[in-house]
Amino acid sequence: MISELRQTFPDLPEPILWKTELLFRGVRYSDELAEAVREGAAPNFWPYRKKDAAGIVQTIPVPYLFRLDSGEVARVRVDDQSTLEVRRPSSGSTFLLCHGDEALCSIDFVPAHAWQSQRLKDGGTLFSSGVEQLGDMLVVNVAPGCEYFHFKDEAGHSMRCAYCAYGRFDQRAQMFGQQSGRVEVDPAMLARLGEGLNIAVSSGEARHVYITGGSLLSPEDEARRFLPVVETVRRVVGDRVRVTCGSGAVRPADSIRYRDAGADSCCYNLEVWDPVTFRAVCPGKDHYVGRDVWIDALLGATEVFGKGNVGSAFVAGVELVPPGPGMSPAEMLQSVTEGTAFLLDHGVVPLYSPLWPVEGTMYGLSEGIPSELFLELQRLTFQMREARSFPVPSWLICRGCSYMLLEVDFDHAFHLAAA
Numbered sequence: 335m336i337s338e339l340r341q342t343f344p345d346l347p348e349p350i351l352w353k354t355e356l357l358f359r360g361v362r363y364s365d366e367l368a369e370a371v372r373e374g375a376a377p378n379f380w381p382y383r384k385k386d387a388a389g390i391v392q393t394i395p396v397p398y399l400f401r402l403d404s405g406e407v408a409r410v411r412v413d414d415q416s417t418l419e420v421r422r423p424s425s426g427s428t429f430l431l432c433h434g435d436e437a438l439c440s441i442d443f444v445p446a447h448a449w450q451s452q453r454l455k456d457g458g459t460l461f462s463s464g465v466e467q468l469g470d471m472l473v474v475n476v477a478p479g480c481e482y483f484h485f486k487d488e489a490g491h492s493m494r495c496a497y498c499a500y501g502r503f504d505q506r507a508q509m510f511g512q513q514s515g516r517v518e519v520d521p522a523m524l525a526r527l528g529e530g531l532n533i534a535v536s537s538g539e540a541r542h543v544y545i546t547g548g549s550l551l552s553p554e555d556e557a558r559r560f561l562p563v564v565e566t567v568r569r570v571v572g573d574r575v576r577v578t579c580g581s582g583a584v585r586p587a588d589s590i591r592y593r594d595a596g597a598d599s600c601c602y603n604l605e606v607w608d609p610v611t612f613r614a615v616c617p618g619k620d621h622y623v624g625r626d627v628w629i630d631a632l633l634g635a636t637e638v639f640g641k642g643n644v645g646s647a648f649v650a651g652v653e654l655v656p657p658g659p660g661m662s663p664a665e666m667l668q669s670v671t672e673g674t675a676f677l678l679d680h681g682v683v684p685l686y687s688p689l690w691p692v693e694g695t696m697y698g699l700s701e702g703i704p705s706e707l708f709l710e711l712q713r714l715t716f717q718m719r720e721a722r723s724f725p726v727p728s729w730l731i732c733r734g735c736s737y738m739l740l741e742v743d744f745d746h747a748f749h750l751a752a753a
Contacts, residue, residue, distance in 0.1 A: 336417070336433050342706055346713070347747045349404040350740065352431065352438050356400060357688065357738065358705040360411030361418045366429060367396040367410070370420075375443035376450075382412045399444035399469065399737050402431070405746070407444065407469055409737045444469060449537040454529055462509055463530025464523070469735030472540045472575070474531065474567060476523050477559060479507035480548030482618030484514050493618035495605065496657055497649055499694035501548045512548075517555045524566045531570045542576040542729055543567055544601070549582050551622045553631065556581045557588035561595055568596025576729045578645075583623055586634030593638050599729050600635050601645035604628050606652055607673030614657040615649075632682050641681030645730045648673070650711055651689030651703025657696060663707050667714060674715050678722050683730055686711060687738050709740075716744040725750040 339351045361367075363382050371377050375397035382394045400408045420441070422429050430437045447467050454463060464476035480501025482494040494501060503514055511520050534540065545563055550556050560581040567577055579597040583604075592600060605619070606612050613620045619628065635644045653661040653669060661669065670686070677684045688708045691697035719725060719741075726741045736742045745751070 336438075339706065339709070343709055343713070346709070347404075349402050349406050349439065350709075350743050350747060352402065353406045353408045353740065353743060354705050354709055355418060356408040356411070356431075357690075358702075358708075359416040359418060360413035361420055361431075362414045362416045363394075363396070363412050364419050364421065366420045366422050367412070368394050369422075369425075370397045370429065370443045371395040374445045376446040378410055397443040400431075401442050401444055403440045403442075405733050406743050407734065407737045410443070447534075447537065447539050449534045449539070452533050454526065454533075458526075460530040460533060463526045464510060465527065465530045465534050467534065467540060468737060470539065470541045470732065471735035472531070472534055472543045474527065474543060474545045474563065475547050476510050476519050476527055476563065477507070477512045477547040478510070479503035479512050479514060480618075481514060481551050482549055482622075485551075485618065487617060487621070491617065493621060495618065496615045496696040497652060497689060497691070499692055507548075517550060517558050519559060519563060524562060527563070528566050528570045531567060535571050535574055540575055541732070541734070542578065543571060544578050544580055545597075546580040549618060551618075553582065553584045553588065553623060553627065557584045557591065560584075561588075561591055564592055564595040564597050578729060582619075583628040583631035585631065586638060589631070589635040589638040597639075599639050599643040599645070599727075601647065601730065602628065602631050602635065603647040604632070605647065605649050606658075607648065608653055608659075608661075608669040611653045611658045611661075611669075614659065615652045632677070633680050636681040642683060642724070642727050643729070644681060645683040645685060646677065647685045647687065649689050650686040650708055654689075654703065655697065655701045666707075667711060670711055671714055671718065674718050678718060678724050683724075683726055684715070685726070685731060685739055685741055686715065690738075712740045712744055716741070716748065716750070719745070720748065720750050723750075 336355055377395045378398045382396045384392045397410045400410055419432050420429055421432050428440045431439055431441045464474055466473050483501050485493040511523055564579050576598050578599045579592045580601040583602045605616050609625055612625050632646055652658050653666040674684050689703045691699050691702050725745045731742055733742050
């Protein structure tokens with residue numbers, strides 16, 4: 335596939351093509367991946383599962399994030415059907431990303447962060463405080479369970495987003511004491527968050543904090559839950575790092591409350607621009623909030639935080655396959671560029687991650703967006719940012735944490751500088 339991408343996109347720098355291949359195809363397992371973890375790479379949440387001749391499954395830790403020698407980072411995805419492989423000439427030497435016999439570039443892996451081995455006063459891990467680190471971004475999530483997973487429409491269909499398997503009320507939600515139907519985060523959990531976050535920020539390894547969580551059933555409830563979390567985060571971090579609130583859509587008055595509580599910016603994820611696709615793919619967001627309300631929330635937030643301080647994430651490819659309307663690639667690109675133009679012209683930064691089906695969603699594992707189409711989408715949206723002198727701001731996503739996105743890599747490669 336590397337050769338095909340080179341032929342299709344001769345104008346794009348090769349590191350962008352290599353990162354795209356890593357995102358879509360991954361690498362086949364090699365012992366070098368396990369070596370990297372033993373040598374200090376941050377371990378992946380999903381270890382490699384290897385079955386021996388007797389049928390016994392062995393789980394082997396592998397790294398979480400690649401880092402190419404040109405600075406791009408990408409999620410480590412192990413797929414033994416991939417033509418890419420990590421090798422090293424000798425023990426202790428530089429790791430190489432290889433395609434067959436061709437060494438594409440040297441790589442390393444984002445190391446485990448110093449603070450991750452520390453413990454809370456009660457002996458708990460920092461993960462149990464709702465804090466994790468992705469590159470140089472600290473992610474705060476003390477309420478991951480999404481209420482849409484517990485509701486169905488009149489025909490019995492789930493109201494959760496079609497591509498999402500993340501928002502179940504599982505063991506992680508239980509660890510944080512989250513209960514379905516309860517809006518407020520327990521004060522004891524907020525105190526625990528403050529303790530863990532202080533340890534993480536004091537290490538000096540993070541540049542920004544992103545606050546997220548599962549969806550609630552109304553903009554008012556979103557504000558009730560997230561406001562005390564924003565207040566807690568700002569109180570702990572002081573002026574050391576940037577703080578972004580990634581709640582669901584809220585009214586402009588509540589964006590003001592977020593700002594006054596200490597948020598520097600916000601990101602309300604609409605997920606898909608096309609109204610028909612939005613209704614089919616995000617039924618909970620459509621029913622309980624509504625597309626027009628969501629867009630109004632984004633536009634209202636730009637009046638509060640200013641142009642370039644409001645973002646919205648999108649899942650590219652849901653337009654192509656059911657339950658979406660089954661658009662052609664050309665129709666999808668037209669819809670995406672329409673939405674991109676509207677949002678950029680109103681001061682909102684759109685970000686596009688690829689539809690990457692996983693088990694437990696409504697999609698088959700082969701129904702993701704083709705890599706060539708995703709690259710074409712990225713090239714088009716970059717050209718729109720470039721025409722408006724509107725780079726993706728580093729508070730939202732930067733090269734150190736953009737492990738599933740390409741926007742900042744395009745901006746960097748073509749010298750569209752972020753603030």
